[in-house]
Amino acid sequence: MALDAKLHDIYDEVLGRNPGEAEFHQAVREVLSSLGPVVQKHPDYVDAAVIRRLCEPERQIIFRVPWIDDSGQVQINRGFRVEFNSALGPYKGGLRFHPSVYLGIVKFLGFEQIFKNSLSGMPIGGGKGGSDFNPKGRSDMEIMRFCQSFMIELHRHIGEYTDVPAGDTGVGQREIGFLFGQYKRVTNRYESGVLTGKGIHWGGSLVRTEATGYGTVFFTEEMLKANKESFDGKRVVVSGSGNVALYAIEKVKQLGGTVVACSDSSGYVVDENGVDFDLLREIKERRRGRISEYAEEKNVPFSSTGSVWDVPCEIALPCATQNEINEEQALTLIKNGCRYVAEGANMPSTPEAIERFREAGIHFAPGKAANAGGVATSALEMQQNASRDTWSFGFTEDRLGQIMRGIHQRCLETADEYGKPDDYVAGANIAGFIKVADAMLALGVV
Ligand SMILES: NC(=O)C1=CN([C@@H]2O[C@H](COP(=O)(O)OP(=O)(O)OC[C@H]3O[C@@H](n4cnc5c(N)ncnc54)[C@H](O)[C@@H]3O)[C@@H](O)[C@H]2O)C=CC1
Numbered sequence: 001m002a003l004d005a006k007l008h009d010i011y012d013e014v015l016g017r018n019p020g021e022a023e024f025h026q027a028v029r030e031v032l033s034s035l036g037p038v039v040q041k042h043p044d045y046v047d048a049a050v051i052r053r054l055c056e057p058e059r060q061i062i063f064r065v066p067w068i069d070d071s072g073q074v075q076i077n078r079g080f081r082v083e084f085n086s087a088l089g090p091y092k093g094g095l096r097f098h099p100s101v102y103l104g105i106v107k108f109l110g111f112e113q114i115f116k117n118s119l120s121g122m123p124i125g126g127g128k129g130g131s132d133f134n135p136k137g138r139s140d141m142e143i144m145r146f147c148q149s150f151m152i153e154l155h156r157h158i159g160e161y162t163d164v165p166a167g168d169t170g171v172g173q174r175e176i177g178f179l180f181g182q183y184k185r186v187t188n189r190y191e192s193g194v195l196t197g198k199g200i201h202w203g204g205s206l207v208r209t210e211a212t213g214y215g216t217v218f219f220t221e222e223m224l225k226a227n228k229e230s231f232d233g234k235r236v237v238v239s240g241s242g243n244v245a246l247y248a249i250e251k252v253k254q255l256g257g258t259v260v261a262c263s264d265s266s267g268y269v270v271d272e273n274g275v276d277f278d279l280l281r282e283i284k285e286r287r288r289g290r291i292s293e294y295a296e297e298k299n300v301p302f303s304s305t306g307s308v309w310d311v312p313c314e315i316a317l318p319c320a321t322q323n324e325i326n327e328e329q330a331l332t333l334i335k336n337g338c339r340y341v342a343e344g345a346n347m348p349s350t351p352e353a354i355e356r357f358r359e360a361g362i363h364f365a366p367g368k369a370a371n372a373g374g375v376a377t378s379a380l381e382m383q384q385n386a387s388r389d390t391w392s393f394g395f396t397e398d399r400l401g402q403i404m405r406g407i408h409q410r411c412l413e414t415a416d417e418y419g420k421p422d423d424y425v426a427g428a429n430i431a432g433f434i435k436v437a438d439a440m441l442a443l444g445v446v
């Protein structure tokens, strides 16, 4: 989509200052493409260089992570933490451990996080981190040694009032445990609020594990309700089978839909009777196995070629990774009758795919709105830590539901106000942006 002239200059500057960071460029362009009507109404956002400042992280930390594998060999990975924007609160965002991680991925995720966290209504800034470490196939002891080495450097930069990491791809409760243990050891502080996604007996919140997937489904339910529909009887395809995907699958079933397919990086399974959440969770969370085991145990088809998006559905929930729906796959979804797409993952649809969805009148919710339930529940975990309290599952899930309904309403109201009715991308970008931009104006040039 074409950019307004002033925004185009800003985008060119971002390209020049951040060469080779394609995912970061994509995330910036997607936000800028919504801001034309905003800068026309509020030229001060450009005059005070708010948008240019937003595109430059406040701090970027890159560090060496040496560790010893089970055979006694020294391994070296690279660690990152990008502290992007703290106008609304301490930097907040997950850590990703995956071989594809480099600065451009961490910056795209950190940039998205600014607007998502703003939209969530919680007092949290945006940041993200991770490493090119590949946890796949590593023993628990190797994971622990890696996490301990990672935290030896990271602990200098984080804190309850500074920067609060959490999990993301490749980082779940096991890794958060090793990271928290090392933080506690090197600082000699039981500072519960320094990390979220902790276990329930050591400062964690009920519902945080389920929150991103549940939140995505709650958001989708609101989209359906806005069109006088429900999940009841709908065919749903979910990509991935990790943290976000698993709990999206569970909640879709609870709301009356049928998840007919899901995937992992080795392929996808189709189960016309509805994916069996308990079995999938057993394979993925406990055995750390491959999705083909599901197909073998249920005697259903597994495919290692093609795409999960070839499976016909009315609702698509991409919950695996960035750019996993390209233009061709978007066209296949449309041809097969898909009418709703809500992003559980961060930036899973390419710009061309989003354009095809828009042309076809698909109800499309971007990740920064639809998957904000995870980070919002992390903020609820921080609230519980600060008040030395523990909330019940029901109470916390109700709070998550209210937050997702609030985000949905803010997206639609803002889209309407700026002349883009029903455009969740415009609504999310503009509503997320304005709150941070106003805070930055109020805080002066810092
Ligand atoms: N965990 C959280 O609370 C949040 C996660 N997200 C985003 O959701 C997405 C998934 O994160 P998690 O579930 O936490 O990670 P995870 O590590 O638990 O699961 C990732 C899943 O995606 C699959 N996958 C990865 N690449 C794939 C590919 N090319 N094709 C098919 N499947 C692929 C993996 O096999 C795995 O099943 C990421 O984009 C992450 O940034 C967004 C908000 C919060």
Ligand SMILES: O=C(O)CCC(=O)C(=O)O
Pocket (backbone or CB within 6 Å): 092, 093, 094, 095, 116, 164, 165, 166, 167, 168, 196, 346, 371, 372, 374, 375, 376, 378
């Ligand atoms: O819970 C958090 O702090 C971070 C979640 C996250 O990384 C995300 O929203 O993408």
